[in-house]
Structures are given as structure tokens and as C-alpha cells.
Amino acid sequence: MTSPSMLDNFKQPKPFYMIFFIEMWERFGYYGVQALLSLYFVKALGMSEDQSFGTTAAFMALAFALISVGGFIGDRVLGAKRTMVLGAAVLATGYFLLAYSVDHQDFVYIALGTICIGNGLFKANPSSLLSKCYAEGDPKLDGAFTLYYMSINIGSFLATAFVPAVHEHYGWSVAYLVCGIGLVCAILNYYACRSWVAHIASEAGGASPGFVKYAIVIIGTAIGAFVAAFLIQNLSIAHWTLVVIGVSVVAYYFYEVARDDTGYRAKMIVAFILMLVGVVFFVLYAQMPMSLNFFAINNVEHNILGYSINPVSFQALNPFWIVVMSPVLVFFYSHFGSQGKDLSMPFKFAVGxxxxxxxxxxxxxxxxxxxxxxxxxxxxxxLSYFLQSVGELMISGLGLSMVAKLVPQRLMGLVMGMWFLTSAVSAVIGGYISSMTAAPKGVTDPLQTLPLYSDVFLQIGVASFVIAIITLMAAPILTRYINADVPVGEPEAAIA
Known part of the structure; x- marks a missing residue:
């Protein structure tokens, strides 16, 4: 029988469970759409595969790039809770529009633009809200964000298993309607349990925004949906827009670093360095639906434990391993954290x-x-998916916890969005690296494609190994800055 002390490692504050299920339902909708989108472009809209991949990449990059904007609105304008609910409603609208676009194809880009805006409004705010549920230095924080990350992957696993089956039996429209219903469930979940987070609010969330702020955000949301729709149809402009957003967010971040007078300056610089490590991780993560997917199709036996499977379904190993391993890591984080023996965030990133x-x-x-x-x-x-998934839990799964620890609350939503912006940048870089595995046209012989995959994967492995060593070497210094509140640039003796 499990001892009470062991169960204590998994206990979280009551608001955590509401946020957990809201995030799970929202990700169910998003990953359900993402699972079908490239295929939908090819089969229903008649796009070429190249055009389909480019459009999907632009959609994903914008969906992540706009999260910083939603984080800013949650921090400074409406508050995290109001922005989260608005984002869920806009996402549901986008999914229903996508279902409508099956028979009215002129609406497909408006639907995608609406989804990008809704994702931007929603995504940073549940994690920002979660960070406010814990006192500074709470050893349960890493475990909480690991379990929160598990909710994302439960949603992903259910979506990739269920939504394609709905499409196969009932068609595109019903599949997208199911995704929209997931968001409706998220909204209902919030209103049923909103009293649990009534006492948790940022400065903006604790005050009434007033009609003018609501009107500005809603009008901006509508205009933003049309702008995003235009960008998804014009890929070069979309890429430059991503550059502008990225440079602007980083510049504003360092403006806040320079003006900080609350002792967070050194921690914020450490957070930025760890975000750069996050970019490297997300480049590797981007290989799952691209180079790793085609490697599985062309050069891996199509069965698991003797059962024949569709090779594309190997991607489901990622959320599977994350759901399996999340409780294990939560136990170790909480167990050793309560004893003061847990690894620091930089060391966890290095191990990951x-x-x-x-x-x-x-x-x-x-x-x-x-x-x-x-x-x-x-x-x-x-084995590869197992190793990468556990590494993901120690980098991406703890990225939100890292932000919560190292960034002042007044900037929480914005910097949560900045963390997600790393995914947008990495998608572009990951696509370029993945293209290195592309076999010459007409070449399908496994004996010819295997050396190509093997060579590129070896280069990726060696390069990331070198980055891991650099991260490990820097970890002691970064840890001192995290713990000491000493401005970066002072002699090491001052923080020893």
C-alpha cells in the first residue's frame, strides 16, 4: 500500500486541478486539428505536399509567435483569467469555421487566422495563472508544471488517437466540430470551478477592465484574425513577421531587464540563456512530424511488439512516454526537493x-x-522517443516552471509567451534541418535512404551533445546567479 508521505509528493493546490483540465481540453482541440491539417490541405483542398507543409509551418509559427501578445494582454489589460476564457472562445470559433470551410473553402484561411489569434490569447495565461498558485521557493512547483505538462500530452494523445478515427468514419467537418467541442468543454470546466481561483489575480485581473479595454481587445482580435489569414497565404511575409515579433519581444524583455530594481535582473538573464537552450530542444522536437516521421515510414519495421501499425502512429509514442514518465519525475522532484537535494534548473536542462x-x-x-x-x-x-520524451520533460516541461521562478509576476504572461515563441523560431530552423534528410526525387529504396537518415541523425546527435556539455559546464554559474540575486558581471567571488 502506498504510504501517505509518497502521496504527498503528488498533492497540489485545488486550483491546479481546474487549470489541468482546462489545458487538457484546449490541447485536445488544437492537436486534433494539427493531426489532420496537412492531410486536409492535400486531400480536401488539392494542395501539393510542399505547399501543404509550408502552409502548416506558417500556421504553427504564427500560433506560437502570438502567444507573447496574449500574455501581455493577460498581464496588463484584461487579466489572465479573462484572457484565457476569451482565447478559448476564439479558438472554438476558429474550429467551427474550419468545419464550415469543408463545404465553403473561401473560409479556410479566416478559420486558420482565427485559430492563431485564439491560441495566442489562450496559451500563456493558464500557465501564468498556475504560477500564482505557489509561494516563492515552493518545492512542489517543478512537480506542478511537470503534471501540467502531462495534461498537454494527455490532450495530445487523446486527440491523435480519436480525432483521425472520427474523420475516417464521419468526415472532415465532424472531426473539426469535435475539436471545437473540446474548447467548449474547457470553457464549461472554467465556469464550473472558477470559485477555486477567485482569490488569484494579477493587478489587471483584480480590476474591472471597463468597456473601452474590452472593445479594443475584441476589435483587435477580429482584425488580427484577418491579418493572420493573410500571412498564412503569404509565407515570405509570414517569416519576416515572425522575425519582427521575435526581435520586438526580445528587445522589450531586455528593456525590462535593464529597468528592473527588484533583484530579478540576474535571474532574467539566466532565464534568457535557458530559453536559448530551449530553442535547440524545439529544433530537435520539430523532427518528430518531419524527418523522424519519414524515417519511420521508409526505414523502420511497421510494428510494435509484433502488432502491425501505421508508421505515422509512431509519433504517438511521444505523448505516451510523457504521460508515463511525468508522475515518476514529479515524485523525484518533490521527494528530493523537500530534502533540499533536487537538481537546479540549469542542471535539469543540461540532463534533458x-x-x-x-x-x-x-x-x-x-x-x-x-x-x-x-x-x-x-x-x-x-527507445529514441523514450529518451527524447524524458528530455522534453526536463526542458520543455520545466520551461514554464523556469519562467515562473526567474521572472517577476508583473511580466509573467509576456515571458510565458516568450518561452512559447522559441517554438515558432525552432519550427523554421527544424524544417531546414529536416530537409537535409529528403531523399532525391524517385528514390524510395530503404538501402539508399538509410545512410542519409543515419548521417543527418548522427550530426544532430553530436551537435546537441556538444551543446549539452556547454550547458552542463555553465550550470554551476547559472545556478549561483539564480540563488544569489547578484547582478551579472560582478566577480564570481561575490556570489560564491
Whole structure:
């Protein structure tokens, strides 16, 4: 029987559970759409595969890039709770419009633009709200954000398993309607349990915004949806827009660093350095739906434990391993944290990067043991997804916790959005790296494609291993800055 002390490692404040299920339902809707989107472009709209991939990449980049804007609105204008509910409502509208676009294709880009704006409004604010549920230095914070990250992957796993089956049996429209219903469930979840977070609010959330602020945000949301729709149709302009957003957010971040007088300056610089490590991780993460997916299709046996599967379904291993391993890591974080023995955030990022490196290094090893037809045992890709998923929990899964610890509350939503902006930047870089694995046109022989994948995966593994070593070497210094509140640039002796 499990002892009470062990159960205590998993206990969280009551508001946590409401936020957990809101995030789960929202991600169910988003990943349900994402699972079908490229296929929808090709099968229903007649796009080429190249055009489909480019449009999907632009959609994903904008959806992540706009999260900083939603975080700012949550911090300074409406408050996190109001912005979160508005974002969920806009997302539901976008999914219903996407269902409508199946028979009225002129609406497809408006639907996608609406989803981008809704995701931007929603995504930073549940995590910002969650960070306010814990006192500074609470050892349960890492565990809370790991469990919160697990909610994202439960939503992802359910969506990728269920929504494609709905499409197969009932068509595109019903599948997208199901995604919209997921957001309706998220909104109902909030209103049923909103009393649990009634006492938690930012300065903006604790005051009434007034008609003018509401009107500005709603009108801006409508205009933003049309602008996003235009950008998704014009990829080069979308990429430049991403550059402008990224540079603007980083410039504003360092403006806030320079003017900070609350002792957070050094911590905010450490947070930025760890965000750069996050960019590297998300470049590796972007390989899952691209190079790793095609490697599974072309060079991996299509079965798990003797059961035949669609090779695209190997991607479901990522949320599966995350759901399985999240409670394990939560236990260790809370157990050792309560004893003052937990690893610091920089060391966790370094360990996570080593695991992600090994995830790619095992694939060339597996290629060495491929059979005479150039087919690799599925056990190697199962191992690779396991290593990368645990690494993901220690980097992406703790990224939100890192922001919550190192950034002042007045900037929480904005910097949560900045963390998600790393995904947008990484999607572009990851696409370029993935293109290096593309076989010449007409080449499908596994014996010809295997050396190509093996060589690129080896390069990815070695490069990320070097970055992991650099992160590990820098971890002691970064940890001192986190713990000491000493401005960066002072002699090391001052913070020893």
C-alpha cells in the first residue's frame, strides 16, 4: 500500500486541478486539428505536399509567435483569467469555421487566422495563472508544471488517437466540430470551478477592465484574425513577421531587464540563456512530424511488439512516454526537493539536452544493425522517443516552471509567451534541418535512404551533445546567479 508521505509528493493546490483540465481540453482541440491539417490541405483542398507543409509551418509559427501578445494582454489589460476564457472562445470559433470551410473553402484561411489569434490569447495565461498558485521557493512547483505538462500530452494523445478515427468514419467537418467541442468543454470546466481561483489575480485581473479595454481587445482580435489569414497565404511575409515579433519581444524583455530594481535582473538573464537552450530542444522536437516521421515510414519495421501499425502512429509514442514518465519525475522532484537535494534548473536542462542527444545518437546505431533490406527494428525508434520524451520533460516541461521562478509576476504572461515563441523560431530552423534528410526525387529504396537518415541523425546527435556539455559546464554559474540575486558581471567571488 502506498504510504501517505509518497502521496504527498503528488498533492497540489485545488486550483491546479481546474487549470489541468482546462489545458487538457484546449490541447485536445488544437492537436486534433494539427493531426489532420496537412492531410486536409492535400486531400480536401488539392494542395501539393510542399505547399501543404509550408502552409502548416506558417500556421504553427504564427500560433506560437502570438502567444507573447496574449500574455501581455493577460498581464496588463484584461487579466489572465479573462484572457484565457476569451482565447478559448476564439479558438472554438476558429474550429467551427474550419468545419464550415469543408463545404465553403473561401473560409479556410479566416478559420486558420482565427485559430492563431485564439491560441495566442489562450496559451500563456493558464500557465501564468498556475504560477500564482505557489509561494516563492515552493518545492512542489517543478512537480506542478511537470503534471501540467502531462495534461498537454494527455490532450495530445487523446486527440491523435480519436480525432483521425472520427474523420475516417464521419468526415472532415465532424472531426473539426469535435475539436471545437473540446474548447467548449474547457470553457464549461472554467465556469464550473472558477470559485477555486477567485482569490488569484494579477493587478489587471483584480480590476474591472471597463468597456473601452474590452472593445479594443475584441476589435483587435477580429482584425488580427484577418491579418493572420493573410500571412498564412503569404509565407515570405509570414517569416519576416515572425522575425519582427521575435526581435520586438526580445528587445522589450531586455528593456525590462535593464529597468528592473527588484533583484530579478540576474535571474532574467539566466532565464534568457535557458530559453536559448530551449530553442535547440524545439529544433530537435520539430523532427518528430518531419524527418523522424519519414524515417519511420521508409526505414523502420511497421510494428510494435509484433502488432502491425501505421508508421505515422509512431509519433504517438511521444505523448505516451510523457504521460508515463511525468508522475515518476514529479515524485523525484518533490521527494528530493523537500530534502533540499533536487537538481537546479540549469542542471535539469543540461540532463534533458544529453537525453535528447542520445535520442538521435541511438538511431545511427540502430541503422548499423538494420537487416539486409535496410529496415531497422522498431525497438530503436521506441527507445529514441523514450529518451527524447524524458528530455522534453526536463526542458520543455520545466520551461514554464523556469519562467515562473526567474521572472517577476508583473511580466509573467509576456515571458510565458516568450518561452512559447522559441517554438515558432525552432519550427523554421527544424524544417531546414529536416530537409537535409529528403531523399532525391524517385528514390524510395530503404538501402539508399538509410545512410542519409543515419548521417543527418548522427550530426544532430553530436551537435546537441556538444551543446549539452556547454550547458552542463555553465550550470554551476547559472545556478549561483539564480540563488544569489547578484547582478551579472560582478566577480564570481561575490556570489560564491
Amino acid at each position: 539536452m544529453f537525453l535528447c542527444s542520445f535520442a538521435f545518437l541511438v538511431l545511427p546505431l540502430g541503422a548499423h544493425y538494420a537487416n539486409s533490406q535496410g529496415i531497422v527494428s522498431s525497438n530503436w525508434i521506441i
